[in-house]
Amino acid sequence: MSVFSERLTSARKAMGWTRKRAVAEFQLPYQTYSNYEQGKREPDINTMKQLANKLNTTTDYLTGVTDNPNLPSVSNTDLEAMLDTAHSYDGKPMNDHDREIIKTYLKGYFQGKE
Template sequence: MNDQELLARKIVNIRESNNMSQLELAKKANIERTALNKIEKGTRKVSSDELKRIALALHQSTDSLLNISNANPSSSANFSDADLDKMLDNAHSYDGKPMTDHDREIIKSYLKGYFQGKE
């Protein structure tokens, strides 16, 4: 699988894990839905500007979408759902209120995507 196909798969996986339709992502990223469809199929290259807008809409970094890491591979971390739940049990949202289940799932999804890119 080439880099373009890997990026396409990652965008789809993150979008779907956030229960977001292709149309919703296209609107949030200000990209034509047909263009996003081709990007997700791996049949069209994504411009750097589009990648940035997709990353922002998915609450990801462009580095994580591209699986770029400056970290030492030996320091990569693998966290199970149980590990992430333990971390989130002690966390609060920015305004000090406990996180909702929805917030927890979004954060877990982000962390999983982040650490998968470091493997």
């Protein structure tokens, strides 16, 4: 088994998912996903990102760059700065227009809390 296949399997089990559930979550053919876990095949970068996002981990962890499976914690970071660098939400791509809509909504929300 490769580092990727071992970590993918471990992350899936940490979520409490069976392979069948993982296939449904990732919307992948069963054989494709099974090949990933068996180390017979590795996903392209976009699929790798999707796997990491849904498993609440990072691509760096799945590929063995780091041994820490946890997402980096964010502290004292301005939400606006975070949105400026956001590229996707729930695996769906975001563009500049999407980010501006979210910022406008949040500004209105927080002004209403004052």
